[in-house]
Amino acid sequence: MYDSLGAQTGLPRPPPNPQPNPxxxxxxxxxxxxxxxxxxxxxxxxxxxxxxxxxxxxxxxFSDPQYYFQVNDHYVRNKLKVVLFPFLHRGHWSRITEPVGGRLSYKPPIYDINAPDLYIPLMAFGTYVVLAGISLGLHGKFSPEALNWLFFKGLVGWFLQVSLLKMTLFSLGSGEAPLLDIVAYAGYTFTGMCIAVLGKITWSYSYYFLMPWTCLCIGVFLVKTMKRVLFVEVRSYDSSRHHYLLLFIALAQFPLFLWLCNISVNWLF
CATH class of the missing domain: 1.20.5 (Single alpha-helices involved in coiled-coils or other helix-helix interfaces)
Incomplete structure (x- = not known):
């Protein structure tokens, strides 16, 4: 009767009572x-x-990128003196440590002249590209394509320098140095190149004195710096191979300088 009533009156039919499952x-x-x-x-x-x-x-x-930009005018002046005149640096070449969070960490560049920074390398690289463009303009060869080519050529030179320093560390069993440290050390090369290119623009004959001098200074700076990095991080190494590799780093600066300081649109010359 209920079924017929529900069907006739349109009332909702109650659901069947399911069996409980405790x-x-x-x-x-x-x-x-x-x-x-x-x-x-x-x-x-x-x-x-x-x-x-x-x-x-x-x-x-990689370390903290902000660490490499904690600089001021005093640091920049003194760092340029160390890079361009490493023979006159009478202080130590080791970095200053400080305890941070229960472990030793290095002080930022603003407090340590031996700390690597990325401000000077980036500014030097930009200056190198600008001076290269001026040199092309004085010789009537300037064009946006040529400037882009010199920019790319400088990046390739920077990469080659980073690879050289990194492979040196790996060959001595110490490849654990932060990559940005190596990038910063390799980028200081452009400070010497800027002086050599500027001398070539102002007086072409001064280039033949400034280029070898700045190349020698950069080589000495890198050797001093790499010795500090190696002595700190390498636990066991071959002393004779160690000195040969450092000599190779210094000698490798000459072909790199010759290639990058030769402002042209050609790949090799």
Whole structure:
């Protein structure tokens, strides 16, 4: 009768009464809780370990980029003296450490003249490109394409210098120096190149004196710096091979200077 009434009057039909299962909800709730808890703990462990691994490797190889721009006028003047006149530097070549967070860390450049920075290398690289463009203009060869080519040529030279210093560290069993440190040390080469190119613009004959002098100074600066890095980080090394590699770094500056200071649109000359 109810079925016929519901069908006739259009009233909603009540749902059938399901058979109660007192254990089903308990098993489902406990299982989902165990799955959520297990997966959460496992995921947190994986993500935590991976984030720690990434952070440790980033700080190990790249360090903090802001560290390399903590400079002032006093630091820039003194650093240029050390780079361009390393023979006159009477102080030590080692960096100053300080305890930070329970471990030793290096003081920023503003407090340590021996700390690497990226301000001077980037400014020197930009100045090198500008002087190269002026030199091309004086010879009637300036064009945006030629300036772009010299910019790319300077980047290739910077990369070659970084590769040379990095391979030296690897060959002596110490490849753990932060990459930005190596980039900064390699970028100081452009300070000497700027002086050589400026001398070539103002008086062409001065180039034949300024280029060898600045090349020699940059070579001595890199040798002094690399000796400090190697002595600090290398635990065991071959002394004879160590000196040969440092000599190779100094001698490699001459072809690099000849190539980059020759302002032309050609690849080799």
């Amino acid at each position: 254990f089903g909800n308990a098993f489902v709730g406990a299982g989902s809780g165990l799955i959520r808890g297990g997966l959460g703990a496992y995921g947190e462990k994986i993500l935590g370990s991976s984030s720690e691994y990434v952070q440790s490797n980033i700080s190990r190889y």
